[in-house]
Amino acid sequence: MFALHGHIIYSESKDKLCIKENGYVICEDGISQGVYDTLPEQYKNITVKDYGDRLIIPGLVDLHVHAPQYSFRGLGMDMELLDWLNQYTFPEEAKYKELTYAEKAYKQFVEELRHSPTTRACIFATLHTEATYLLMDLLEEMGMKAYVGKVNMDRNCPDYLREDDVSEAIRETKEWVGNSIKKYKNVLPIITPRFIPSCSDLLMKGLSQLQKETGLPAQSHLSENPSEIKWVQELCPDSTCYGDAYDRRGLFGLYGKTVMAHCVYSTEEEIEKMKENGVYVAHCPQSNTNLSSGIAPAKKYLERDLKIGLGTDLAGGHSISMFRAMADAIQVSKLRWRLLNTKETPLTIEEAFFMGTKGGGEFFGKVGSFEKGYEFDAVVLDDTSLLHPQELTVRSRLERMIYLSDDRNIYAKYIAGCCIV
Amino acid sequence: MFALHGHIIYSESKDKLCIKENGYVICEDGISQGVYDTLPEQYKNITVKDYGDRLIIPGLVDLHVHAPQYSFRGLGMDMELLDWLNQYTFPEEAKYKELTYAEKAYKQFVEELRHSPTTRACIFATLHTEATYLLMDLLEEMGMKAYVGKVNMDRNCPDYLREDDVSEAIRETKEWVGNSIKKYKNVLPIITPRFIPSCSDLLMKGLSQLQKETGLPAQSHLSENPSEIKWVQELCPDSTCYGDAYDRRGLFGLYGKTVMAHCVYSTEEEIEKMKENGVYVAHCPQSNTNLSSGIAPAKKYLERDLKIGLGTDLAGGHSISMFRAMADAIQVSKLRWRLLNTKETPLTIEEAFFMGTKGGGEFFGKVGSFEKGYEFDAVVLDDTSLLHPQELTVRSRLERMIYLSDDRNIYAKYIAGCCIV
Structure with missing residues (x-):
């Protein structure tokens, strides 16, 4: 059981992108236990992998x-x-x-x-x-x-x-x-x-x-x-x-x-x-x-x-x-x-x-989101190589990943709860 | 005055791509002196930068x-x-x-x-x-x-x-x-x-x-x-x-x-x-x-x-x-x-x-080719990062550069005879 900490982004539906800045997504036995602002009481003692300012999206x-x-x-x-x-x-x-x-x-x-x-x-x-x-x-x-x-x-x-x-x-x-x-x-x-x-x-x-x-x-x-x-x-x-x-x-x-x-x-x-x-x-x-x-x-x-x-x-x-x-x-x-x-x-x-x-x-199956019950596939994105002079929102940073990213921006990858990269 | 050695590719016209495998392109005072199979007699003693199996194209x-x-x-x-x-x-x-x-x-x-x-x-x-x-x-x-x-x-x-x-x-x-x-x-x-x-x-x-x-x-x-x-x-x-x-x-x-x-x-x-x-x-x-x-x-x-x-x-x-x-x-x-x-x-x-x-x-002006008299802009491409199991022709390797390359494939760059990268 562990949590990832960072800017968490996932789809609820085709029209709804959910963004939790500085949030936690929890994985238990390869399954997402949901996304939170702060770690809920029952998860207080689990390992937290802190990805800081990076983006965390479903695989x-x-x-x-x-x-x-x-x-x-x-x-x-x-x-x-x-x-x-x-x-x-x-x-x-x-x-x-x-x-x-x-x-x-x-x-x-x-x-x-x-x-x-x-x-x-x-x-x-x-x-x-x-x-x-x-x-x-x-x-x-x-x-x-x-x-x-x-x-x-x-x-x-x-x-x-x-x-x-x-x-x-x-x-x-x-x-x-x-x-x-x-x-x-x-x-x-x-x-x-x-x-x-x-x-x-x-x-x-x-x-x-x-x-x-x-x-x-x-x-x-x-x-x-x-x-x-x-x-x-x-x-x-x-x-x-x-x-x-x-x-x-x-x-x-x-x-x-x-x-x-x-x-x-x-x-x-x-x-x-x-x-x-x-x-x-x-x-x-x-x-x-x-x-x-x-x-x-x-x-x-x-x-x-x-x-x-x-x-x-x-x-x-x-x-x-x-x-x-x-x-x-x-x-x-x-x-x-x-x-x-x-x-x-x-x-x-x-x-x-x-x-x-x-x-x-x-x-x-239940794959492709961080909603509770979904299999825990996650990709951690590091976009620091893509320079910019202005402040960017988390959503804008995702948009840039869609248009500009390559393999160098893939910082970590989890599949069904296992860290692959 | 110097020559670059490698697989040289350039356009003569919109329909004609010239490829000189293991060729030489010669630069004198920032101007191309043409592309050759072997170094002509008068250039025998100039510096040759050997880029081996890499591709050399106009900037x-x-x-x-x-x-x-x-x-x-x-x-x-x-x-x-x-x-x-x-x-x-x-x-x-x-x-x-x-x-x-x-x-x-x-x-x-x-x-x-x-x-x-x-x-x-x-x-x-x-x-x-x-x-x-x-x-x-x-x-x-x-x-x-x-x-x-x-x-x-x-x-x-x-x-x-x-x-x-x-x-x-x-x-x-x-x-x-x-x-x-x-x-x-x-x-x-x-x-x-x-x-x-x-x-x-x-x-x-x-x-x-x-x-x-x-x-x-x-x-x-x-x-x-x-x-x-x-x-x-x-x-x-x-x-x-x-x-x-x-x-x-x-x-x-x-x-x-x-x-x-x-x-x-x-x-x-x-x-x-x-x-x-x-x-x-x-x-x-x-x-x-x-x-x-x-x-x-x-x-x-x-x-x-x-x-x-x-x-x-x-x-x-x-x-x-x-x-x-x-x-x-x-x-x-x-x-x-x-x-x-x-x-x-x-x-x-x-x-x-x-x-x-x-x-x-x-x-x-006279820019964008290696024909004699053109300003010497050249880009040396290293495509070894793009793995492939089969043999590839030089033309195919250029095609892959067009579709697949990023900044990592830019090995060297010359502008008007000066090496920039």
């Missing part, structure tokens, strides 16, 4: 990131989604068949993740089971709370990156799920069909069945790019929208929590279906910009009370920073407002911070 | 930045231009009347600029002459080559930040110009009417006359925001477009080089006028996003052979990095292509790098 939640793509972040930004997959992504992911390469690459990814403000993540690996274990080992060791998905894909992808035999793919995925649940404490498996175009109906059926049996969460991609959406319509002529194609295959929140990355072009019907089924949106503004996909209507999703968080989507996105994802979300919402729809007002700091903490955190 | 050119706004970078991003000026900018700029505050703030700005990849900049100060000298002193001492403008403004601005007496304002500006030319070697004055809405016709007339007498360059803002443009139409009913309003007041390239920031909404007539008059565009993608202004058609300007460079526009923009300006330019060009006009294809790495070096550099 940030990355709802969508591809670990094997970290290697080519900031490269190959000259194509749209489908060409980008064939030209850059699939050839790189194929390399993870070799464990030596996978180990080198995943160690680099996990090391940068450690020094980022992220405390929880939904991670795509590749279809290689051995390399996926390796990634899970590294994350487990680091203390990261993560859902990691061995990717499934069996069509419309190069021979060298295709699961030829569906029953064998399902068997292997099941075995990986079973072993992972036994083996890891921090890391959990997540069912991960790449996306409709690269998954046959038979494969989807098997994965849906697996979700039904295990109750595990699932992750995939939805309505990212116009050409992709058109392709899905051709592949699934029976479906009324892309989300419906997942739904008919039993992978749209039917048997467990489900998060869909992007949702740039979700129709009214798709939005309704996501809402009914409790499907989470992983809004990935940087990736949607880099791959020329467009701008997702995040404001609309928030106003419609969809479950929504943010994702870096490496390497469609180039930055691992979830602060950058918040800033990007605000920035593209302004361009959406200006260029597309003046009824959708730009996102606020409050909304972006909510999505990056409590909004995405909900996918992991 | 980057920031065509538009407000020094006094550095203090609130990353803050107050919730308004459009005109409200943002009144709410955040003018109150902050007013503080520079106090030299103690100005010194503290400008030292911070100049220190960050030193460690950035920028070697040349067009800088707005405030209307305060004493503080402007102070900024110029600091830049001069650092070795930065910069145009610095004491801002002129006499209407539609708060009392506390208005030049009440036009003749006195012109007299003071003239005196400042004369003193500056005598006093500084690296830093030059630039004529700086804030923008049409805050400058009376009389003030503009005086400044135009001053440009005529001195041949100095001028800088201002153009067609940034729809409300601003509408306001200019109301203020200048005789003008056919915003650019024409400057032109009729003799400040649109008539008497000297002129750079206009933004040009988000320039009409066909305005574009033609810029081309005829040789007016430079300072494309500021980050600021145009943060202030919800829109996306400037940079690709079109390049194709029409307008003179164009990039600007950070602190604190409409929040990052001082010109690499970030390149990445932002590419990113918003993709959104412009997707959302507005599929005929304007996204900017390439070549085009963004050109704008950030040789394109903007032209405003300073």
